[in-house]
Amino acid sequence: MTWGIIIAIVLVLFIFTLLTLGEGLLKVTASQAGEDTSDYSVLPTNLQSLLGLGKKKGEYVPDDATVKRFSRGFDVNLAGGPSLGQTGIREVRSATYALKPKDFVGMSPIPKVMPELGATVKAGEPLFYDKAHPEIIYAAPVSGEFIELRRGEKRSINELVILADKEGMQYHKHEDLPNLETASRADLVDFLTASGAWPFLRQRPFDVVADPSMTPKSIFISTFDTAPWASDANLSVAGKEAAFRKGLEALAMLSGTKVHLGVNALATETPSDAFLTAGEVEGVEVHYFKGQHPAGNVGVHIHHIDPVLPNGQVVWHTDVHAVLLIGQLLLEGIFDTSRVIAVGGAELPGEEGYYARVHQGIHIAALLEGMADDMTTEKAYVRNAEGQKEEKMVEVRSIRIVSGDLLSGKQVERESFLSFYDDQVSVVKEGNYYELFGWLVPQTGHPTRSRTFPGGFFPDTHYVPDTNTNGEKRAFVMTGEYESVLPMNIYPQHVMRAILAKDFEKMEGLGLLELGEEDIAICEYVCTSKQPLQAILREGLDELRAQ
């Protein structure tokens, strides 16, 4: 018995020595060939982080900066992601652009539309406002003719469509730009609400548009997005560092205490200097985070630096595009909604995604040129009027288009438009097919985190996804799965139970106010019981908001 243990220990040590020696020799050979070996390892990445090996942080991180490392989380690696490729960032324009009032939480179903149908609007001119908050103006993203008001059920407004000018862009020129050195906070708030830039600021809890009458305890910006096929903020900010800095100064004035900028501590490419040197602006702090998704979510940053507490105080958050827009507004007086978005998916032509510079509210079809049709016909058995089963050809969807990422985005049609807060579009194959013993076989080619598949041991594998639920909805059975992917001190399963039981005190006490749909999306992805967590969360948030 003791001999067995000794032999086992010797064997383990032997294999370990072999691996380390082999790795060292490989590194020597590779560096002699001129390769970068700083993050090279024989072991897969998850084992590396488990053993404390691998790169700790990027070279660009200053030595005195503390890096917050999240051990929980899961990167969903999917094939077909965006790449700069041969053409770099494509310039894409569409004939029509639109704003969708339903993108805003709490917006009344019929907001007050300002221009008449058929009127010419310039970029930055008011388009509509919410009667509950008339001071916040929602402005036109591009210049052109306001051609259509698309309505949904009960006369609610779905889209306000603008036929864009074919050449050039007419910007509404703002005069009397507030000088940040001399102007008061109230002046700045008035300017931003009237210029159409205000809706870019969102408020936690509830993710509603920020309330101009309140002062937030801090403002958060995340410069990196860890969602699958996410866009790259470095591409947007390239060349616009001055505008970024001006925007930060404006936000520092709006914040009650500070502006917190979240930067990736272990990015493959060095983040823009605009982010790294942001600490030079008074009132701005740069924080470094390292971890798998959702490490890039602003909700996670807020939780770890200045959490939203159930005491009435609010936190505002926004993204890099908004800071650039506000900066440009204050520097040049124009409302420029252009941004670099990512279009991802294996269904795109070339089976690869791309980056595009577009204006906000672009028509989705313009981004998906050359992609196959999203509807097909197939055979199905339906019951006719007599209750008999008969064969029929029915039209089914074959490709799904999502504005946003595949975890928390919203499904859109080809005829629809990019949502206000999104900077990516994802396309994914529909998974409405049966698989023989699909739940049983060792490897199926679907993305997974579970170690019951051999793929689970190699998390760097990129899969082609589809929308199959991979199982039916069940009651909550497995425990600890949500906690293992959410890097927050919150018990997500119990928050869900409190929402389902409509226990308001427990909801608040357990931290529901700190969560947004994008934070709970990764929990919903790994859920074994296929529960609709984001829908439950939104229900809970809406009920608390109504209180």
Add this chain to the structure above:
Amino acid sequence: MALIDFWKRIEPSKENQFLHATYDAFFTFMFKPNLTTKGKGVHIRDAMDLKRTMFHVVIALQLCLLVGTFNIGHQHFVALGIHTGFIEAFHLKLVFGLVQLLPIVIVANVVGLGIEFYFAARRGHAVEEGFLVSGMLIPLIMPPDIPLWMLALAVAFAVVIGKEAFGGTGMNVLNVALLARVFIFFAYPTEISGDGPWVAAWTMFEDETTKVLYKGADYYWAHTMFNPLFEAAGWSTFVQGTPFVAGYSGATPLALGAAQGWAQVDAATGEVTGGILSQYSALQMWMGGIPGCIGETSKPAIIFGAIFLLITRVASWRVMLSFVIGTALTGMIFNAWDATVFMNVPWYQHFGMGGLLFAMAFMATDPVTAAQTNRGKIIYGFLIGFFGMVIRVMNPAYAEGWMLAILLMNVFAPLVDHYVLEGNISKRLKRAKEYAK
């Protein structure tokens, strides 16, 4: 596609609910359904689902099942005094074990699944796969000679009262497999105690010459139909009426330990005269050649299953680790106290006795009935270890404590979770008050 077409064509209408529920259960067993994510929420889902989780627990149990089946046969022949080597007469023991085991597995699954199908039809939802695991666990914790009608009653009780009354899979408070066992424990205590159930297939024979009744092996067609096969191969066969060894007690190590402790050593000669060591060696208890419930005897098989579950992250390592620590600490306390003979069994030997490892690997780790917070799981596992050892060592009536300890902690698990959550809530509210100022 032809197979799917066939299935789709024979789909019964929803009017006959029971038929449709049965059809649905078998259809989803064969095919992963074509459901896609709705437009709200995530658009892609992980490939893992509950069926796969349950299936992997069943896989983890297979080695225990195999070795346990073989052990049934082995114990039978040990009682007869023939083929006493563990792997001697491999074919006879395997056949005997299977003949004993298969009816138990079939009855447990048919009764349990039948009840589940009925409830699924009545409630209008799909048959949920929670019973796949319980159907495999229940045979493993039963004594080999359990009467089948008793088993059926126990399974019906466990599924109806323990699971369906609370709402089905995922809603039960108490561990379903343990409920079946505890039903038999409390309702038919004499039938499962003593030496009877651990050694199977016997009846009283009358010796023709001396007219004395003796206990002999009683085989029926399921055994004897293999005899021609074995004879043709030149192997040993089942012999009807083989007498049992006189005075064979068939006592489990636990029963021995409760009565006589670990080892009673003769002061003069240094020989072991009583206690567990007089009948079984520590290695034998570890490897599994001892009487006991079907699945709990072979410890390496259980450990293999446990490691499998840990690597695939199906079971929680926190529960297992804290369970082991709780057991070890309590065992050490008892060793120090040393008031009864059972207490002087060394604490590390307890792991090889009874259903301890089985309970640790498969019963305590049931995610629905265990504590659901990570911190709670540690407390839960530790307390199961503690209470289980206390009941085992200090219980005068029945020297095994795990099913009672686990059921007790199942009842208290929500309380443990409540206090963990209260801690989280009060910390948050305290901070809220501080920062509001």
